[in-house]
Amino acid sequence: xxxxxxxxxxxxxxxxxTAKNRVVMSPMTxxxxxxxMTANSMMAQYYAQRASAGVIITEGTFVSQEAVGxxxxxxxxxxxxxxxxxxxxxxxHEKEGTPIFLQLWHxxxxxHSDFHxxxxxxxxxxxxxxxxxxxxxxxxxxxxxxxxxxKTDEIPRLVEDYRKAAERAKFAGFDGVEIHSANxxxxxxxxxxKTNHRTDQYGGSVExxxxxxxxxxxxxxxVFDASRIGVRISPNGSFNxxxxxxxxxxxxxxxxxxxxxxxxxxxxxxxxxxxxxxLGEPITLSDIRGVYRGRxxxxxxxxxxxxxxxxxxxxxxxxAFGRPYLSxxxxxxxxxxxWELNDVAPQRVWYSRGAQGYIDFPTYRESGPxxxxxxx
Ligand SMILES: Cc1cc2nc3c(=O)[nH]c(=O)nc-3n(C[C@H](O)[C@H](O)[C@H](O)COP(=O)(O)O)c2cc1C
Numbered sequence: 614x615x616x617x618x619x620x621x622x623x624x625x626x627x628x629x630x631t632a633k634n635r636v637v638m639s640p641m642t643x644x645x646x647x648x649x650m651t652a653n654s655m656m657a658q659y660y661a662q663r664a665s666a667g668v669i670i671t672e673g674t675f676v677s678q679e680a681v682g683x684x685x686x687x688x689x690x691x692x693x694x695x696x697x698x699x700x701x702x703x704x705x706h707e708k709e710g711t712p713i714f715l716q717l718w719h720x721x722x723x724x725h726s727d728f729h730x731x732x733x734x735x736x737x738x739x740x741x742x743x744x745x746x747x748x749x750x751x752x753x754x755x756x757x758x759x760x761x762x763x764k765t766d767e768i769p770r771l772v773e774d775y776r777k778a779a780e781r782a783k784f785a786g787f788d789g790v791e792i793h794s795a796n797x798x799x800x801x802x803x804x805x806x807k808t809n810h811r812t813d814q815y816g817g818s819v820e821x822x823x824x825x826x827x828x829x830x831x832x833x834x835x836v837f838d839a840s841r842i843g844v845r846i847s848p849n850g851s852f853n854x855x856x857x858x859x860x861x862x863x864x865x866x867x868x869x870x871x872x873x874x875x876x877x878x879x880x881x882x883x884x885x886x887x888x889x890x891x892l893g894e895p896i897t898l899s900d901i902r903g904v905y906r907g908r909x910x911x912x913x914x915x916x917x918x919x920x921x922x923x924x925x926x927x928x929x930x931x932x933a934f935g936r937p938y939l940s941x942x943x944x945x946x947x948x949x950x951x952w953e954l955n956d957v958a959p960q961r962v963w964y965s966r967g968a969q970g971y972i973d974f975p976t977y978r979e980s981g982p983x984x985x986x987x988x989x
Pocket of ligand 1: 642912936
């Protein structure tokens with residue numbers, strides 16, 4: 614019998630998991646984990662409020678102390694931090710059985726020595742981030758520093774940090790992990806020629822620049838089946854002072870290589886709504902589809918109609934929504950019923966402290982079309 618054509622709200626099954634729709638909550642750092650960088654009950658409530666998503670990907674979560682580079686974002690480098698995530702996983706699973714993946718994060722050169730008792734942030738090469746100043750733990754913004762290049766013999770330890778973080782995520786009950794290789798953080802810095810000037814086996818050719826991601830992927834597969842590991846890339850992005858002249862060659866090579874592993878998904882920020890480097894024609898989903906036949910997740914600037922289209926056209930299996938999820942916990946219900954969305958949350962609450970602008974956005978059923986958070 615002919616299968617009905619997939620659409621945004623149709624179910625999707627893979628790797629023993631069921632997403633009740635193709636709407637994914639995109640990973641979003643919210644800075645609510647406190648100075649100990651530990652998941653808490655408020656975070657559990659926030660994610661459970663959004664459990665009608667087909668899949669939830671958590672905010673970026675530090676794989677090690679060295680990976681830290683954002684105030685009050687969560688970590689998973691200690692057993693205590695790992696255990697604290699159990700309440701989040703439990704709340705989401707209990708509410709709607711929604712698959713939830715933890716995003717593994719290392720901020721690389723986009724960090725500051727103030728996060729590391731004066732030790733410089735690490736990167737593939739000593740090339741400074743020339744973008745906006747960074748919020749340091751003191752509360753002051755400071756310019757970025759020239760990072761310290763990781764030594765070749767430090768790489769096995771780095772890979773092991775990711776494996777251990779994946780192991781803790783599994784122990785906490787996560788359905789899988791997403792490896793954050795986007796937005797100018799460490800793994801993106803290794804991939805891109807702008808930030809990777811190494812002369813060892815991790816730099817130079819595109820094959821070499823891809824090597825670290827491949828090793829981390831291999832290490833995570835010792836913990837999770839490949840179908841439970843997602844990878845995120847941002848080929849068109851300028852965020853964190855990124856963009857390389859050979860971006861097409863680099864990212865099409867990476868996508869083609871990732872095709873060899875039956876990943877949960879390749880999550881591509883194909884849209885330009887988070888900053889575009891303008892170094893050539895942007896890489897489109899069709900470009901990626903040309904070299905990658907696995908499960909694909911589209912992201913960046915999508916609305917419901919655009920999301921429906923890429924799914925209908927077979928260009929994506931999932932669409933991740935970021936900013937709409939900040940202020941619309943019931944985004945799926947709003948899509949399903951044609952209800953209007955709340956305005957995007959003001960930027961000042963994205964990373965602020967406490968419940969305001971975090972868990973106080975009403976659903977449509979609670980407030981009707983005029984719903985606003987108490988943060989306005
Ligand atoms: C407040 C905020 C925090 C974010 N934090 C992360 C993060 O931790 N990891 C990540 O990969 N992307 C992060 N992003 C990017 C989003 O996942 C998404 O790619 C971006 O917002 C574009 O999608 P949208 O147009 O639907 O918002 C963040 C975006 C926002 C607005």
